[in-house]
Amino acid sequence: MNRRQLLAAMTSATLIASAREGWSQANTPFKIGALNPITGSGAAYGTGMQKTIFAAVDEINGAGGAAGRKLQVVADDDQSQPQAGVLAAKKLIEIDDVQALVGIWSSGVALATIPLANDANIPVMVTSGAPEITSPKINSKGLVYRFNATGEGFGQAFAEVCAREGFKRPATMAFNNASGVGTVEGFRKAWAKKGGEIVEAVVYEPNQPSYRSELQKILSVKPDVIVAGSYLADTTIILREWFQTGETQKWILPGWAANADLVRAVGADVTEGLLVVNSVSNETSSAFMSYDAAYRKAMNQSGADNVYAAMAWDMVVVLALAIEAAGPNAEIAAINAKIKEVTNPPGAMVSSFAEGKNALKVGKINYEGASSSVDFSATSDLIPDFDLSVIADGKINRRYIVKI
Amino acid sequence: MSVLVELFIGGLMSGLVVGLAALAITLVFGIARFPNAATGDAMTLGAFVALSVSAITGSVIIGGLIAAVMGVAVGVGAYVLVFRKLAGRSSVANLLASMGIAFFVRAVVGLIFGHQQQVFQLPLVRPWRVFDIRIQPSDLTLATVALVTLGAVFLVLHMTPVGRRMRAVADDPGLARVSGISPTRVMIALWAMTGSVSAIAGVMYGIKTVVTPEMGWDMLLPAFAAAILGGIGHPVGAIVAGVLLGALQEMSTPLVGFTYKIAISFVVLLIVLLVRPQGLLGQAEGAR
Numbered sequence: 001m002n003r004r005q006l007l008a009a010m011t012s013a014t015l016i017a018s019a020r021e022g023w024s025q026a027n028t029p030f031k032i033g034a035l036n037p038i039t040g041s042g043a044a045y046g047t048g049m050q051k052t053i054f055a056a057v058d059e060i061n062g063a064g065g066a067a068g069r070k071l072q073v074v075a076d077d078d079q080s081q082p083q084a085g086v087l088a089a090k091k092l093i094e095i096d097d098v099q100a101l102v103g104i105w106s107s108g109v110a111l112a113t114i115p116l117a118n119d120a121n122i123p124v125m126v127t128s129g130a131p132e133i134t135s136p137k138i139n140s141k142g143l144v145y146r147f148n149a150t151g152e153g154f155g156q157a158f159a160e161v162c163a164r165e166g167f168k169r170p171a172t173m174a175f176n177n178a179s180g181v182g183t184v185e186g187f188r189k190a191w192a193k194k195g196g197e198i199v200e201a202v203v204y205e206p207n208q209p210s211y212r213s214e215l216q217k218i219l220s221v222k223p224d225v226i227v228a229g230s231y232l233a234d235t236t237i238i239l240r241e242w243f244q245t246g247e248t249q250k251w252i253l254p255g256w257a258a259n260a261d262l263v264r265a266v267g268a269d270v271t272e273g274l275l276v277v278n279s280v281s282n283e284t285s286s287a288f289m290s291y292d293a294a295y296r297k298a299m300n301q302s303g304a305d306n307v308y309a310a311m312a313w314d315m316v317v318v319l320a321l322a323i324e325a326a327g328p329n330a331e332i333a334a335i336n337a338k339i340k341e342v343t344n345p346p347g348a349m350v351s352s353f354a355e356g357k358n359a360l361k362v363g364k365i366n367y368e369g370a371s372s373s374v375d376f377s378a379t380s381d382l383i384p385d386f387d388l389s390v391i392a393d394g395k396i397n398r399r400y401i402v403k404i
Numbered sequence: 405m406s407v408l409v410e411l412f413i414g415g416l417m418s419g420l421v422v423g424l425a426a427l428a429i430t431l432v433f434g435i436a437r438f439p440n441a442a443t444g445d446a447m448t449l450g451a452f453v454a455l456s457v458s459a460i461t462g463s464v465i466i467g468g469l470i471a472a473v474m475g476v477a478v479g480v481g482a483y484v485l486v487f488r489k490l491a492g493r494s495s496v497a498n499l500l501a502s503m504g505i506a507f508f509v510r511a512v513v514g515l516i517f518g519h520q521q522q523v524f525q526l527p528l529v530r531p532w533r534v535f536d537i538r539i540q541p542s543d544l545t546l547a548t549v550a551l552v553t554l555g556a557v558f559l560v561l562h563m564t565p566v567g568r569r570m571r572a573v574a575d576d577p578g579l580a581r582v583s584g585i586s587p588t589r590v591m592i593a594l595w596a597m598t599g600s601v602s603a604i605a606g607v608m609y610g611i612k613t614v615v616t617p618e619m620g621w622d623m624l625l626p627a628f629a630a631a632i633l634g635g636i637g638h639p640v641g642a643i644v645a646g647v648l649l650g651a652l653q654e655m656s657t658p659l660v661g662f663t664y665k666i667a668i669s670f671v672v673l674l675i676v677l678l679v680r681p682q683g684l685l686g687q688a689e690g691a692r
Contacts, residue, residue, distance in 0.1 A: 039519035040618065176663055204662045207622040209421055209612055212414040213654045214662050216407065233521050233614045244540055246530045265523045265614065 029072040030323055032057065032316065033098030035088055035113065040080025041231040042105040044261050045308040049103045050075050051298035052291070052309040056316035059294070063354040066323035067330065071316070074098055078109045085109030086116065093120045099332055102315040104128060105308060107151070107179035114138055123336050125315040127308045129154060130178030131186070134379045143336060145318075145380045147311040147371060149279050151179050151229065155186020156404040157277050157386040158227050158252050162187075163194055164388075164402075165275065167250070171200040171223035173214065173238070175230050183229030183254060199223050204234070211238045215245065225250045225275075230257045236265045243270045250275060255307070255389075260396065268394035276396060279384040281310045281371050287317070287351040291370035307371060314369035318343055321356045321367055343367045343374045406536045411654040417543050419650020420550040421612065424605035425627035426634060426642035427557065428598045434574040434637030435594050436487065438498035443602050443627065444620030445509040450475050450603025451610030451619065452517050455524060464524055468549070468607045472600040478509075479599020483591055491587070506621070514617040521614040546608050553604050554643060557597060561639065566593045574637060626669070633673050635686020645684055649673075 037046035078085035107130035129151035174184040255278025291313040292303035322338040347364035350356040372384040386402040432440040458467030531538040561567040634641025
């Protein structure tokens with residue numbers, strides 16, 4: 001190819017590209033980056049979250065799209081790890097040009113990718129617990145939304161349970177990351193407010209071949225309950241080693257660590273009597289019904305098994321409602337400004353995108369979600385309800401609802 | 405006192421697993437002369453094979469044996485398909501190729517077995533109490549397996565003709581070749597041995613913890629540290645260093661806490677390398 005041909009080719013390519021732009025401006029799809037933990041410590045939830053995001057997008061596109069635009073998903077795996085999360089987020093933002101990141105699960109990934117999203121000025125929707133994620137320092141541009149309780153909220157719920165069950169000498173164990181430490185810290189604060197004292201506290205490192213020395217330190221002070229901010233893999237190892245020491249105190253664990261997978265891994269003997277605290281999906285809402293149907297279709301499991309997928313469903317619907325509310329050809333900043341407006345009162349209660357699209361024609365709306373009522377606080381956090389379950393005979397049975 | 409003894413036992417057990425992985429690394433380094441980054445993922449594969457076989461047969465022992473045999477096949481396969489073609493190339497080329505194998509193995513394992521954690525279904529038993537010290541029966545079994553593996557490696561290295569040839573190549577590859585030692589046969593023996601040691605280390609690690617496609621990769625750094633501390637290319641050194649690092653790490657926790665215990669093993673590594681750059685048992689290499 002000589003220089004003249006090259007020039008001609010380049011000119012025509014540019015012309016074609018710009019022509020397409022002009023022609024399709026109103027119809028460019030809104031690209032959503034689904035950044036989920038398909039592998040790593042969040043693997044039990046990631047695939048369900050991703051499939052839910054696709055299902056929610058299908059439903060919205062089926063209802064004609066938002067503000068005349070179709071939604072399009074580009075999905076990637078963050079491996080539940082900050083390094084992999086940053087690489088994936090960079091790719092989604094810089095190459096795929098996504099206009100929002102949804103479904104980030106791990107606190108570490110959230111803290112590492114939020115600066116990238118801030119630079120690109122796109123909204124980020126997370127399910128992670130680390131308290132600092134929504135602090136003004138990190139969420140400096142107001143682009144971050146947490147569809148879950150903070151770790152601190154979980155810690156408060158732990159303290160409620162601890163008091164209600166009559167424990168006097170709790171010890172804590174925390175996985176050394178923002179979520180594990182944040183959860184235990186929330187417990188410590190709330191427990192101190194109740195006048196309680198923590199007899200021993202251990203922060204442990206991930207990926208150890210054994211946690212025996214950590215346990216030994218905790219057990220040496222004979223606590224009556226061990227409160228853990230942990231994940232599934234480390235909880236599996238720790239509980240097995242704990243059982244083998246022959247000690248018999250109780251445990252209070254977060255629901256993302258103590259789930260059906262844990263029972264399968266360590267057996268009914270070890271999990272007998274474990275106390276599990278989890279945030280509760282909005283299970284009686286009609287949004288939950290539609291989410292549940294979609295989840296069953298995609299995963300062949302009950303939607304109640306994956307609270308994070310319910311959150312992912314709400315993320316997509318909220319985003320679509322905000323796009324709709326901002327009107328055709330809105331900038332991302334304008335869309336972002338609408339997010340709290342479509343989720344918080346006042347407004348007509350809606351539980352799906354189609355309902356919200358119609359209601360937006362006449363006035364304000366208040367989305368009632370599948371995971372919670374999705375009413376954001378000033379810091380863009382939610383305060384869902386929690387429940388306390390007890391594992392008996394390998395079954396996780398809900399005992400009562402905990403409000404904080 | 406009993407606290408320290410229990411910490412030591414905990415460290416010893418972790419150290420044996422790390423030491424076996426370090427043994428696999430150091431064997432390859434001593435003879436094929438490159439750091440094999442696929443060691444961790446060979447461990448992972450071994451754990452998954454043992455897991456699947458024991459699920460079918462109901463016996464972890466059979467699972468472990470089949471995993472060791474599979475390890476031989478994988479090791480020899482890696483040599484025949486990849487490392488034989490790279491013979492004579494720089495160690496960096498081999499290192500990069502081993503990373504490629506590592507990623508490939510991990511991806512295949514993830515594809516076949518999924519990324520959810522799996523565990524060996526072994527009965528959990530309460531410990532024995534000896535002088536107020538808790539001793540896990542399972543620890544004794546694992547320690548026996550580690551020692552038998554070690555013993556087998558040393559028997560092969562020191563009591564068999566192929567072992568003698570391997571040591572000759574490790575000492576001086578050029579001299580070994582002019583003495584009529586076929587590098588291919590030595591290499592096949594090496595990779596068979598490395599593969600099975602990796603697989604057994606993986607099975608032990610999987611029994612102690614949980615089996616995921618990433619498990620072996622997480623083990624690679626401590627294993628490299630132990631291989632270097634022990635004197636690279638020195639089999640006994642790898643095991644000694646693994647146990648030493650494991651025990652030091654755990655026994656330091658009353659002083660430094662749990663967050664910094666990993667740093668302790670690297671501080672020890674630094675100090676030893678400052679005083680003895682060739683590692684604990686390694687010999688200084690002369691100029692060639």
